[in-house]
Amino acid sequence: xxxxxxxxxxxxxxxxxxxxxxxxxxxxxxxxxxxxxxxxxxxxxxxxxxxxxxxxxxxxxxxxxxxxxxxxxxxxxxxxxxxxxxxxxxxxxxxxxxxxxxxxxxxxxxxxxxxxxxxxxxxxxxxxxxxxxxxxxxxxxxxxxxxxxxxxxxxxxxxxxxxxxxxxxxxxxxxxx
Amino acid sequence: xxxxxxxxxxxxxxxxxxxxxxxxxxxxxxxxxxxxxxxxxxxxxxxxxxxxxxxxxxxxxxxxxxxxxxxxxxxxxxxxxxxxxxxxxxxxxxxxxxxxxxxxxxxxxxxxxxxxxxxxxxxxxxxxxxxxxxxxxxxxxxxxxxxxxxxxxxxxxxxxxxxxxxxxxxxxxxxxxxxxxxxxxxxxxxxxxxxxxxxxxxxxxxxxxxxxxxxxxxx
Numbered sequence: 459x460x461x462x463x464x465x466x467x468x469x470x471x472x473x474x475x476x477x478x479x480x481x482x483x484x485x486x487x488x489x490x491x492x493x494x495x496x497x498x499x500x501x502x503x504x505x506x507x508x509x510x511x512x513x514x515x516x517x518x519x520x521x522x523x524x525x526x527x528x529x530x531x532x533x534x535x536x537x538x539x540x541x542x543x544x545x546x547x548x549x550x551x552x553x554x555x556x557x558x559x560x561x562x563x564x565x566x567x568x569x570x571x572x573x574x575x576x577x578x579x580x581x582x583x584x585x586x587x588x589x590x591x592x593x594x595x596x597x598x599x600x601x602x603x604x605x606x607x608x609x610x611x612x613x614x615x616x617x618x619x620x621x622x623x624x625x626x627x628x629x630x631x632x633x634x635x
Numbered sequence: 636x637x638x639x640x641x642x643x644x645x646x647x648x649x650x651x652x653x654x655x656x657x658x659x660x661x662x663x664x665x666x667x668x669x670x671x672x673x674x675x676x677x678x679x680x681x682x683x684x685x686x687x688x689x690x691x692x693x694x695x696x697x698x699x700x701x702x703x704x705x706x707x708x709x710x711x712x713x714x715x716x717x718x719x720x721x722x723x724x725x726x727x728x729x730x731x732x733x734x735x736x737x738x739x740x741x742x743x744x745x746x747x748x749x750x751x752x753x754x755x756x757x758x759x760x761x762x763x764x765x766x767x768x769x770x771x772x773x774x775x776x777x778x779x780x781x782x783x784x785x786x787x788x789x790x791x792x793x794x795x796x797x798x799x800x801x802x803x804x805x806x807x808x809x810x811x812x813x814x815x816x817x818x819x820x821x822x823x824x825x826x827x828x829x830x831x832x833x834x835x836x837x838x839x840x841x842x843x844x845x846x847x848x849x850x851x852x853x854x
Binding site for chain 2: 503506507515516517518519520521522525526527
């Protein structure tokens with residue numbers, strides 16, 4: 459994910475600030491990462507490198523820890539956060555299909571953010587309304603019975619139109635021998 | 636130096652330093668105990684491969700030899716029905732995550748898995764488990780060696796060597812669970828990582844995951 463203008467300075471300042479009153483022992487890596495993520499909203503590669511340098515540990519160890527725990531995110535939260543429920547009920551009635559639709563329409567994968575930072579996509583476990591399965595939570599708003607058509611509807615409500623050409627090529631792709 | 640103690644392995648009385656791990660005492664005395672993740676220089680054994688089980692007299696369950704410290708009067712058996720069962724299961728679990736096709740493997744003559752299979756009469760194929768399909772690209776970016784993750788057993792030897800011996804820190808464990816892998820910072824290729832191509836990780840690899848391009852077993 460490329461940084462936006464002025465973000466590098468924000469990251470450098472954020473990390474420096476978090477490091478100020480923090481001890482540099484390896485054991486304090488998790489609280490430190492939480493603190494930095496709290497400030498920046500996510501863990502950019504640059505932040506992980508700066509932290510590794512400060513704690514004098516390999517950068518891959520910081521990355522390994524950040525990818526181990528779900529709590530840490532490596533991509534910035536989008537302006538609109540889409541959470542697709544993959545709890546048992548939602549999964550059984552096609553939660554994975556809804557996730558797939560979002561992935562294709564936004565051209566990003568799970569836990570990723572669109573390059574314009576408008577949307578970020580996440581998989582969550584049960585959000586507590588299984589009767590409406592499959593459920594998608596869009597910016598705190600719970601959407602029930604999310605079919606592929608509803609996925610397009612949700613994105614349309616944010617002004618993201620389905621490109622005509624994409625639809626066309628899909629159809630052509632199906633028809634071609 | 637710590638004091639000398641006498642322990643018994645498979646009925647043989649052996650002198651060892653107190654506190655020394657039984658796995659190394661056995662291997663130094665040409666008694667084979669299967670192992671993958673163990674490194675003698677490593678202070679805290681990771682105990683992750685679960686292959687070095689031995690039966691200790693007076694204990695109901697087998698224990699891993701790499702974590703078992705020698706003490707006066709300790710008596711162990713390297714084989715027992717319980718041990719064999721545990722090793723067989725652990726071995727099959729490792730195999731299920733390891734691309735077979737030993738004929739084309741660059742390490743087919745020095746493979747630790749093949750050695751364990753030979754010594755313990757285990758089969759190099761899956762009977763109870765299905766294979767985990769690994770569709771990964773081989774990282775051939777370093778000049779002298781390559782990394783084929785589909786043969787990686789996650790023993791962690793290369794990671795430890797890279798960090799503690801080579802002091803490079805290019806390799807590490809990333810992700811979790813079924814997606815756990817040995818990787819680099821942001822999963823870049825080894826050539827783009829801090830890797831210095833010292834080759835120590837390749838020498839430490841027990842399977843065909845890390846191999847020298849030139850010095851493979853058939854050359």
